[in-house]
Ligand code: CAP
């Protein structure tokens with residue numbers, strides 16, 4: 538079947554305007570479709586096209602809203618499409634997702650479709666709020682400027698009572714964690730209700746601050762139906778909280794925008810479920826695109842992978858996401874589109890998932906200083922318990938920054954020594 542009308546969208550001579558939203562896709566045509574044709578269908582269905590010509594189309598729509606497939610690389614199954622900004626509603630990310638991340642995934646003409654990258658124009662970026670704090674703001678709050686931050690996730694993921702949770706959090710901060718985080722699936726279950734957990738844990742946080750002389754942060758998971766989410770955020774603000782946490786993908790972009798509009802606190806973004814979108818290399822969207830949208834809406838920290846832990850993200854992917862999160866400008870390459878951030882604050886990349894002291898040097902070498910090193914099992918599984926586990930993580934960071942091998946440092950730091958015995962490199 539040849540869909541002549543969709544051919545209208547191939548314009549290889551077109552040069553994207555600064556105001557266009559540019560998207561890069563990997564397009565795998567279905568049987569019976571040519572690559573070029575499938576790319577054009579993608580452009581059409583995500584904007585003004587449908588399966589046949591319609592009498593209601595008029596020249597004005599054609600002139601102002603036509604997307605252009607301006608780059609085709611059949612060998613790598615890659616195409617780039619420039620969408621005029623006028624196609625979209627400013628400040629409405631669900632609408633952008635319905636267009637560019639919508640129907641096109643279900644078209645018979647594509648067997649596989651992956652949204653690899655996006656270039657967001659200034660006017661669109663500025664119609665969202667962006668991070669309120671970003672890396673600089675979070676560092677300022679903690680008064681920590683020259684090292685990666687160390688965080689933990691209370692483990693087991695769920696099951697502890699609020700009191701037990703607060704105790705584990707206290708020991709983590711006491712041992713040297715800057716941050717304690719709820720796990721992604723802990724919200725307000727019967728065994729650990731939200732309000733009680735928050736009040737006990739924030740009290741433990743203040744106590745640990747007093748005793749250690751260090752500022753501490755509690756990422757409290759406010760993920761819930763959106764009105765309830767806002768109620769929980771307000772409760773946290775009213776009762777002395779310093780950071781909120783959200784599972785941004787299970788909540789959805791709309792709820793994330795709502796949260797950003799409704800809080801003065803920094804937002805920690807957990808990405809639970811991202812692999813449903815980004816894991817299959819022939820389908821969905823990349824974590825880079827998700828991360829760019831998260832920065833645009835305005836999260837202050839975001840899980841981006843570790844390259845060495847238990848999760849699947851590879852080095853190249855982790856570094857590219859980090860670049861998108863922290864830089865003011867990323868270059869265009871054969872594989873990626875450029876992005877200028879126009880003063881939108883950089884986001885803290887969080888390295889989490891199977892992190893433990895022995896791999897800290899490798900992670901810092903790869904990802905640099907501006908990261909949060911987060912270890913759940915790698916702290917609470919320490920043979921001497923949580924407080925010693927947190928100490929071992931801080932020791933691993935100190936050793937790395939001093940350029941001393943962990944083995945050497947462990948000779949005078951028993952917590953690190955014990956951790957290295959349990960978890961080798
Ligand atoms: C880490 C973690 C995080 C993962 C998510 C977990 O715990 O709490 O949710 O890091 O992956 O439950 O696995 P551990 P990502 O330190 O015990 O592994 O950060 O890649 O989104």
Ligand code: MG
Pocket residue numbers: 690720721
């Ligand atoms: Mg978790």
